[in-house]
Amino acid sequence: xxxxxxxxxxxxxxxxxxxxxxxxxxxxxxxxxxxxxxxxxxxxxxxxxxxxxxxxxxxxxxxxxxxxxxxxxxxxxxxxxxxxxxxxxxxxxxxxxxxxxxxxxxxxxxxxxxxxxxxxxxxxxxxxxxxxxxxxxxxxxxxxxxxxxxxxxxxxxxxxxxxxxxxxxxxxxxxxxxxxxxxxxxxxxxxxxxxxxxxxxxxxxxxxxxxxxxxxxxxxxxxxxxxxxxxxxxxxxxxxxxxxxxxxxxxxxxxxxxxxxxxxxxxxxxxxxxxxxxxxxxxxxxxxxxxxxxxxxxxxxxxxxxxxxxxxxxxxxxxxxxxxxxxxxxxxxxxxxxxxxxxxxxxxxxxxxxxxxxxxxxxxxxxxxxxxxxxxxxxxxxxxxxxxx
Amino acid sequence: xxxxxxxxxxxxxxxxxxxxxxxxxxxxxxxxxxxxxxxxxxxxxxxxxxxxxxxxxxxxxxxxxxxxxxxxxxxxxxxxxxxxxxxxxxxxxxxxxxxxxxxxxxxxxxxxxxxxxxxxxxxxxxxxxxxxxxxxxxxxxxxxxxxxxxxxxxxxxxxxxxxxxxxxxxxxxxxxxxxxxxxxxxxxxxxxxxxxxxxxxxxxxxxxxxxxxxxxxxxxxxxxxxxxxxxxxxxxxxxxxxxxxxxxxxxxxxxxxxxxxxxxxxxxxxxxxxxxxxxxxxxxxxxxxxxxxxxxxxxxxxxxxxxxxxxxxxxxxxxxxxxxxxxxxxxxxxxxxxxxxxxxxxxxxxxxxxxxxxxxxxxxxxxxxxxxxxxxxxxxxxxxxxxxx
Numbered sequence: 193x194x195x196x197x198x199x200x201x202x203x204x205x206x207x208x209x210x211x212x213x214x215x216x217x218x219x220x221x222x223x224x225x226x227x228x229x230x231x232x233x234x235x236x237x238x239x240x241x242x243x244x245x246x247x248x249x250x251x252x253x254x255x256x257x258x259x260x261x262x263x264x265x266x267x268x269x270x271x272x273x274x275x276x277x278x279x280x281x282x283x284x285x286x287x288x289x290x291x292x293x294x295x296x297x298x299x300x301x302x303x304x305x306x307x308x309x310x311x312x313x314x315x316x317x318x319x320x321x322x323x324x325x326x327x328x329x330x331x332x333x334x335x336x337x338x339x340x341x342x343x344x345x346x347x348x349x350x351x352x353x354x355x356x357x358x359x360x361x362x363x364x365x366x367x368x369x370x371x372x373x374x375x376x377x378x379x380x381x382x383x384x385x386x387x388x389x390x391x392x393x394x395x396x397x398x399x400x401x402x403x404x405x406x407x408x409x410x411x412x413x414x415x416x417x418x419x420x421x422x423x424x425x426x427x428x429x430x431x432x433x434x435x436x437x438x439x440x441x442x443x444x445x446x447x448x449x450x451x452x453x454x455x456x457x458x459x460x461x462x463x464x465x466x467x468x469x470x471x472x473x474x475x476x477x478x479x480x481x482x483x484x485x486x487x488x489x490x491x492x493x494x495x496x497x498x499x500x501x502x503x504x505x506x507x508x509x510x511x512x513x514x515x516x517x518x519x520x521x522x523x524x525x526x527x528x529x530x531x532x533x534x535x536x537x538x539x540x541x542x543x544x545x546x547x548x549x550x551x552x553x554x555x556x557x558x559x560x561x562x563x564x565x566x567x568x569x570x571x572x573x574x575x576x577x578x579x580x581x
Numbered sequence: 582x583x584x585x586x587x588x589x590x591x592x593x594x595x596x597x598x599x600x601x602x603x604x605x606x607x608x609x610x611x612x613x614x615x616x617x618x619x620x621x622x623x624x625x626x627x628x629x630x631x632x633x634x635x636x637x638x639x640x641x642x643x644x645x646x647x648x649x650x651x652x653x654x655x656x657x658x659x660x661x662x663x664x665x666x667x668x669x670x671x672x673x674x675x676x677x678x679x680x681x682x683x684x685x686x687x688x689x690x691x692x693x694x695x696x697x698x699x700x701x702x703x704x705x706x707x708x709x710x711x712x713x714x715x716x717x718x719x720x721x722x723x724x725x726x727x728x729x730x731x732x733x734x735x736x737x738x739x740x741x742x743x744x745x746x747x748x749x750x751x752x753x754x755x756x757x758x759x760x761x762x763x764x765x766x767x768x769x770x771x772x773x774x775x776x777x778x779x780x781x782x783x784x785x786x787x788x789x790x791x792x793x794x795x796x797x798x799x800x801x802x803x804x805x806x807x808x809x810x811x812x813x814x815x816x817x818x819x820x821x822x823x824x825x826x827x828x829x830x831x832x833x834x835x836x837x838x839x840x841x842x843x844x845x846x847x848x849x850x851x852x853x854x855x856x857x858x859x860x861x862x863x864x865x866x867x868x869x870x871x872x873x874x875x876x877x878x879x880x881x882x883x884x885x886x887x888x889x890x891x892x893x894x895x896x897x898x899x900x901x902x903x904x905x906x907x908x909x910x911x912x913x914x915x916x917x918x919x920x921x922x923x924x925x926x927x928x929x930x931x932x933x934x935x936x937x938x939x940x941x942x943x944x945x946x947x948x949x950x951x952x953x954x955x956x957x958x959x960x961x962x963x964x965x966x967x968x969x970x
Contacts, residue, residue: 234901235894235917265890267918300887301919409891484873484957485965492966498689501654502798505624512623528624529656530690568873569966570959576874577881577958 193344195353195378197221197418199320202330205312207298207305208260215309216257216330217316218374219285224416226252226293227387229394231411238263238270238304239294240412242278246290247414250383253291255374255414256281257331259359263296263304264409273304280310284317295412297359297372298333324357331359331372334575335452341444343437345379347430352379352421354434356441358413360449361403373398373413373445379434380419380426389435390415397442400474401564402481403453413442450564451547455571458490459547459564467559472509474561476552479507487568495539497524504552513555520548582733584742584767586610586807588709591719594701596687596694597649604698605646605719606705607763608674613805615641615682616776618783620800627652627659627693628683629801631667635679636803639772642680644763644803645670646720648748652685652693653798662693669699673706684801686748686761687722713746720748720761723964724841730833732826734768736819741768741810743823745830747802749838750792762787762802762834768823769808769815778824779804786831789863790953791870792842802831839953840936844960847879848936848953856948861898863950865941868896876957884928886913893941902944909937 197220205215228247230240246252256278263270278292285292296304319326328338339358344351358373373394381389394413415438419425426434451459462481467473480486483503489496497517504510517525520542524535542548586609594604617636619629635641645667652659667681674681685693708715717727728747733740747762762783770778783802804827808814815823840848851870856862869875872892878885886906893899906914909931913924931937 233891233894234896234899235890262887265887265914265917265919267916300885300890301914409887409894484961488962488965491962494966496689498651498654498798501624501689502622505622505798510623525654525690527656528654530654568962570962572873573877573880573957573959573962576877577883 193353194322195355195376195418196420197378198376199322200324200327201316201319202326203312203316203319205309207258207308213326213330214259215312215316216327217254217281218327218376219254219320220416220418222418223251223253224418225381225383225386226250226416227383227390228412228414229391231409233409235409237296237410238266239274239296240410241271242274243293243295243412246293252293252416253287254281254285255293255295257295257372258309259331259333260298261296261302261304262298262300262410264300266303269303273306276306277309280313281317284313293414295372297410300409324355328357334454335359335361337452339445339448341441343440345433345437347379347426347433348423350421350423352377354437354441356445358445358449361452361454375415375438375441378418378421380421380423381417381434382425385431386415386417389438393439393442396439397446400562401446401450403450403566447564450566453566454575455569456566457546458567460490461549461562461564463549463562464552465560466554466556467509468557469559470561473559475509476504476507477561477563479503481563481565484568491567491569493540493543495519495524495536495543497530510554511556516553518551519543582742583711584744584765584807585809586767587765588711589713589716590705590708591715592701592705592708594698596647596697602715602719603648604701604705605716606643606670607716607765608643608709609805609807611807612640612642613807614770614772614775615639615805616772616779617801617803618780620798622798624798626685626799627655628663628685629799630660631663632682632684632801635682641682641805642676643670643674644682644684646684646761647698648720648722649687650685650691650693651687651689651799653689655692658692662695665695666698669702670706673702682803684761686799689798713744717746723843724748724750726841728834728837730830732829734822734826736768736815736822737812739810739812741766743826743830745834747834747838750841750843764804764827764830767807767810769810769812770806770823771814774820775804775806778827782828782831785828786835789951790835790839792839792955836953839955842955843964844958845955846935847956849879850938850951850953852938852951853941854949855943855945856898857946858948859950862948864898865893865896866950866952868892870952870954873957880956880958882929882932884908884913884925884932889939899943900945905942907940908932
């Protein structure tokens, strides 16, 4: 069920090769509370600059997304392109230009085809409807499947809905943001609360996944709350219920991004417990989750715990004490020593599954963290060596 | 020409599959000054623990190396194995047990086959001779070629020789050390000076290469100086001349490791100039050199400078000012903006070469650094997904 007040559309603007959806729109029938988190990359795409500026107002009416061109490293012309394309859509929607939030994803460094996007805008706006699926398809690049998640939440005695849509399959190591993600809800949430809810959710979901350790120039997650479910802005336990639903939606989308990672076939949670503190646990988990040698072993279904141990050792957040390693619930290392071939044979069988957990138990404190990663395949290399050709 | 005082040998000990050289020995006919640098990984292999302890004396008579088994994560048994195998060789050489420096490389977590190594020791010692080539072959794992480099240097009016041998093709992102490297010289160098010379050389060579960002548990570089060239210990400009020769040998070996990197076909110097300081430049260069997306683009011969810009942006050492990028001398970005298809077509042609430079010019200070990297190929994945099977 779609959050009330929102409609969705997609169109072909020939930003990608002709014949493919590459322009998407989410529109709200009233001013929605708006919040956003953006890439921490210091090379920032033009739409991120414009979007961040506009989100600061805490209100928005629409999100305009193109795929196939990142509009990054495009200078003042790129800023102008982001403003002109969103102004065209704002005009058609009858809303102020700065009520449209622009997002782009795709190749870095090419001029955005403003004229083609402007030409496709009327069909885009005419196509607004209740089905988010075409929108979810229009924002994809190397993704193989669209990514949606929804929750229903009861807050202040009224039912509200939360819908999330995301794209992302490579250049994924979000830093307080991810590729593109959009969360809309009809719960009545004040802009400042929505901002806090979104930041907390992103920190626990999109920021705990990695595909290749590369952070995009365009990472953006936006949240819009229409309030169309009715009632005054939620607070206290009601706000917490909405926050839980937003986090659940973001977690689904984050896992969907890892599951659709370029060339990958495994979704692996790297869980670290017993680190000095949570920050240390996160650093250990990230180092393991990003190690190319660990990721190729995941691909080969090889319980090569020596590579996991080596990554823990170089993480800079491990003091050198005893450690245990379990793979999919099978103990393969106890007190830093391997448990032998039989244990590894059992772990190998578990690793044939599409999803499992690698658990690393340190003895240095109470710190805990999980980072979700994928395997590294020859297909990832093929996709990225050929991406632009 | 071999540094005077040193002899070399290799043997088959069935640590690897039978029929392959996997045991190597360097012996000096007199106590040699000794220095070593070791992995900073907090998970440290047993031979590193023993070797580090023995090198502290500043003197050694031999280096014993096995390939195929890292003797890492093997606990007290592993320490005992390193001591027993080196004691056996010391006995045959007629030198004190702690004058033999043990090194291991290979799979982590398996018990070292002490008996097989001890059984091969007499043939190993009997085989000592002037040719370092069998030794250079015996220490390889996934390497495809042995790696040697030599220089002649005149110090204090006498000619001295420097010979280096190394192995390494994966798990390469040395942190003040590298995989295994051995430098022997007949120049008369005091142990403390040899230590300083080796540290400086490693920092400028082995520590400026990356294959996959993974640091081994066994990284070790040892230097032995026999003094057999004659004369008193060198100092001042003579010591500097020896240091230059050691650094040149280490640089050759470091480049040879990158050139032989698992599945790689390109050697690319990532040079950063104009960073805030040298540390910032190194951080930017490392981030670019380790980016899987940059490395797959190098593999695809794709001048995808957007990925280079994105890596600069997420490095944490770039403040956000204008930047230029050149690939193999071809300018592709000026002031943060792409120079267009023609420039990229020219860069693509340059990238078909086996070696070239990516130059990143920032405008934030005088910091400079070079990190040498390789491309990331589907073959790297295949090698590492299959390594143990």
